Amino acid sequence: MNFRKWLNERTLYHGTVIDNEPTIRKYGLHGGWHEPENTWVGDAYGGDYEAAGVDRTEDDDVIFMTDKEQLDKSLGAMVFHIGKKLNKDYHDVTDTDIRNHGLLVIMKDMDLEPYDPDSDLYYAPPMGAETGDYFSPSEQGDLFLRGPAMLRYLKRHGAWPRDWGER
Numbered sequence: 001m002n003f004r005k006w007l008n009e010r011t012l013y014h015g016t017v018i019d020n021e022p023t024i025r026k027y028g029l030h031g032g033w034h035e036p037e038n039t040w041v042g043d044a045y046g047g048d049y050e051a052a053g054v055d056r057t058e059d060d061d062v063i064f065m066t067d068k069e070q071l072d073k074s075l076g077a078m079v080f081h082i083g084k085k086l087n088k089d090y091h092d093v094t095d096t097d098i099r100n101h102g103l104l105v106i107m108k109d110m111d112l113e114p115y116d117p118d119s120d121l122y123y124a125p126p127m128g129a130e131t132g133d134y135f136s137p138s139e140q141g142d143l144f145l146r147g148p149a150m151l152r153y154l155k156r157h158g159a160w161p162r163d164w165g166e167r
Helices: 003-008 018-027 040-052 068-086 095-101 147-156
Strands: 010-017 063-065 102-110 134-136 143-146
Touching: 010 018, 010 063, 010 068, 018 102, 018 143, 063 068, 068 095, 068 102, 095 102, 095 147, 102 147, 143 147
Parallel strands: none
Antiparallel strands: 010 102, 063 134, 102 143
8 A cells, every 4th residue: 555645544424314324335425316405515505506696516416524623514414414304403403313313424544635725626616515524426434333332432532412402
């Protein structure tokens, strides 16, 4: 293995709901499988793009991932998906809901670079990309954490307990 490549490999995380685990295990994570209004990015940024007259494109069909330094972003995505599943507002999702319905997908040895808006990109970033985000059209999960094991992992990396939402 090339040492430089080894230095760039990292573990990345994606938050979702346990209902998606069988599909992710079988097919992997894929961007564009959901309508824009049913996605984290569509919900958070769709109105901004609509107001600006910008259309969603296939380039926006990505999955977002994060690293350990921003692991709370995957928890935020997880809460969004749990809220959609349980028909709850984002801030009404409880810690018990997260334990019972949350899924943390872990991808090891990833060779992706975090998004940097100041870099000389040769393409437009997908809708909703923020500094430090990782994104890709599709990826395979290596580990799947849920329930108390997931909460222990989040706690070990400083993303739990959360300081927002219902307890």
